[in-house]
Amino acid sequence: MKVRKVRNVRIRLAKRSDIKSIGRINKRYFHGTYPEIEHVDYISERIKDSTYYIATLNGRNIGAMGLAIHDGYKRPYIALEALAVSTLYQGKGIGFKLVSKAIEVACRNGIDYIGVSTDEEYGAKGFYKKCGFKHYQTRDIGGIKIIDLNMEL
Numbered sequence: 001m002k003v004r005k006v007r008n009v010r011i012r013l014a015k016r017s018d019i020k021s022i023g024r025i026n027k028r029y030f031h032g033t034y035p036e037i038e039h040v041d042y043i044s045e046r047i048k049d050s051t052y053y054i055a056t057l058n059g060r061n062i063g064a065m066g067l068a069i070h071d072g073y074k075r076p077y078i079a080l081e082a083l084a085v086s087t088l089y090q091g092k093g094i095g096f097k098l099v100s101k102a103i104e105v106a107c108r109n110g111i112d113y114i115g116v117s118t119d120e121e122y123g124a125k126g127f128y129k130k131c132g133f134k135h136y137q138t139r140d141i142g143g144i145k146i147i148d149l150n151m152e153l
Helices: 016-030 040-048 094-108 125-130
Strands: 009-013 052-057 060-070 077-085 113-119 134-141 144-152
Touching: 009 094, 016 040, 016 052, 016 060, 016 077, 040 052, 052 094, 060 094, 077 094, 094 113, 094 125, 113 125, 125 134, 125 144
Parallel strands: 077 113
Antiparallel strands: 009 052, 052 060, 060 077, 113 144, 134 144
16 A cells, blocks of 8 residues: 655744644653653753754644754764654654754754664654664663664765
8 A cells, every 4th residue: 555645744943832732742652651752841942942843734733853962972963852743644754854854954053963762662763764764773771672773964
């Protein structure tokens, strides 16, 4: 079965008025596993730092992601955080558009490295590999397998 991509999706910087919908998207996607990313303070801080992006379709928020720019050990990098897409819109190219925005932000800031960590439970490793990320390492944190991936631009 061929997946229909959704057209007319806009990726923009999140605003304070998006906080509740971002929290809902994160809660539905992460099922309460990481309550801090659903919390108003976490989202507010990222929005204040202009590092949270939202995917909208016809005025409705359908996906979100946070970006964090770090100095890094050898070079600056962007950490892609809490990328989530509403269940109804998964598999329709929205996540890819959010990753593309992360690449755009990295290039605009002269950064050539993006990293992301995902919980093995969510099965997002395949998605990130399709986007061009490479497996870097797998860690065990309290019995949870965390997969670290990176992308060199």
